[in-house]
Amino acid sequence: MRYLSMLFFIGILFIQSFSYNIDDYLFFDKALKANQRKDYKESEFFYRIYERNYSDSYPLTSNYAKYYIAKNYMDLGKYDEAILYFSRAVYVPEEYVKQETKKTNFFQYRRDYYTGEIYLKMNDSEKSREFLERLVTDYYDPQLMIYEIKALNILRKSNPKYERIYRAKYEDDLSVINDMSVEELKGLSKYFFEKKDYKSAKIILEKLNTYPSVKNEIEIRYLETLLKLNENKKIIELTTHKKDVKYIFIRARAYEQLKDYPRAIYNYNLLDGTEYENKGMYRAARIYFKLEEYKKAKEIVDNITSKSESVEELQLDLYLKFQNRNKFMKYYQEFREKYPENPKLGLYYMVYTKLLSNSSQPWNMADYSIFFTSNYVVRNYIDSLENFELKETFKEQILKNALTQIGELKNPELLDLATHSNNFDLDVTSTRDKITIIDSFAKSEFYKEAFERTKKYKQDIYRYKNLLHNIYPKYYRNEVERARKKNLIPQSLIYTVIYMESGFDRKNNKYDRIGLMGIPKEKLIDKKDYYDPENNINLGTKLLKESYEKNDAMILKTLIDYIYGEEVLKSLNFEIDGDLKLETISDDKLQKEIEGIVYTYAFYSAIYN
DSSP states (O other): HHHHHEEEHHHHHHHTTTOOOOHHHHHHHHEEEEEEOOOHHHHHHHHHHHHHHTTOHHHHHHHHHHHHHHHHHHHTHHHHHHHHHHHHHOOHHHHHHHHHSSSOOOHHHHHHHHHHHHHHHHOOHHHHHHHTHHHHHHHSSGGHHHHHHHHHHHHTOOHHHHHHHHHHSSOOOOGGGGGGGGGHHHHHHHHHHTTTOHHHHHHHHHHHHHHHHHHHHHHHHHHHHHTTTOOHHHHHHTTTOOOSSHHHHHHHHHHTTTTTTHHHHHHTTTHEEEETTHHHHHHHHHHHHHHTTHHHHHHHHHSSSSSHHHHHHHHHHHHHHHTOHHHHHHHHHHHHHOOOTTTTTHHHHHHHHHHHHTOOSTTGGGGHHHHHHHHHHHHHHHHHBBBOOOOOOOOHHHHHHHHHHHHHTTOHHHHHHHHHSSSOOOOSSHHHHHHHHHHHHTHHHHHHHHHHHHHHHHHHHTTGGGGGGHHHHOOTTTHHHHHHHTTTTOOHHHHHHHHHHTTTTTTTOOEEEETTTTEEEOOOOSOOOOSSHHHHHHHHHHHHHHHHHHHHTTHHHHHHHHHOHHHHHHHSSSSSTOOOOGGGOOHHHHHHHHHHHHHHHHHHHHOOO
């Protein structure tokens, strides 16, 4: 009996040694929930205990909690205390720190809005204006939009400048540009260009062109806008006598888009010896590759001094065309190490394995069009993978339970904080812990966050057959299945659209496309809430079916039509069976995006069918 008691006691100690205390998260959540109920005094009570008893809590030490404490003081009307907490520090997410091009940290942006609102309540209009004016941006970021609108609605009451900006950005009223200053117009043109509203950007830039003092400054952006609108003849007309290399490069691009390849190559050659030399050489080589003049393409590529991912990809494609076994084998391995997420790796891998096994006709894969190739490559790639051993240790089960408990609080930001803290003994270099993190988000139905984490861990997860469903998930399964049955189209088609348009973000509103399936605003048929997954998937699938039938059930045409529209669809040179050779697409970015779409569909089809 004594022996059994000792074993029981040791077992309890063992469990405790591997338990994770989440009391601080639970207590912090109590304060949050009290504030949401507008019980601000109870929220203040909980926050005080939280600060006193959990001073080492990660939400507090990371400065995340201080915003909510400040906001509760603001709701209580204790403005001095609120400003004190707002001014102490602001939470900076790890992802923001790692961004190459930093714009505005959402958490700082939100903090600045409420600080401005507090000063307004304190009748300090000058200080309020100082904070609110920071929120009026000259770049496009849909995440910040809600607070910019709020700030503009306050500022426009006392300053007609902000009335004009509000109407131009959020009421599609460009008549106001006649009363705008040059600086306002410049900021607005940049905003619309980044928003991909090139027609509005063009109108504003043409207004700016009437000001001689800035005409030269904005001319390149104007030409780039015309390039996006395929107004190639106008670009050529405007740049015919221009000698500056920037103009020559854009003129060459215009000729290329017109498929006037001799003039495009001639202009790219004019860039030799300039800062645009490598760009011009790469694009000229692509044209020769497209025209199947591979020898000329190779001569140019061999002389490019700055080898980017695109250049090295073209180099590998040329080794395929020349069937150069030694060069391809060598450079494929280097390319794989340098660019592990390049979508063409699947094709290169297939050729590489065929060469290793001395298969007959290993080079044929390079001659097929993208839709056929991607499906063949993906299925063979999946067959070559091993499974990951999913058996959990006791410690991992305890960890998953702790994260799941935090997930049950229905606050994705808290779960995100937990996975970044040091309190949970997570090793983000471990595949097992990566899966634990993804599962904790997915189980909590934080699908956008689960998808974002999967993208972050993609390179590791791609190595295992039974983990691929994390990269290509079937979130919102019931809603998609109901819509599929009603519209009788392939489920993989629906999921590919969701994957590409929103990344499973139900609140998606990028480029005026709404919700999970990125429905264009002009196609919303009534006043339903189209951020609701059921409503969005129903209408999105209905529109997808219309495109599917219009394009004779050709998958690739349907996807391009839905995602890019009829204008882009008609600009591409499809083959009789609806397939497409990527090298015929002149726009690099579009080529990569279509390649990504095709491989996404191929993976969904291969994993689930």
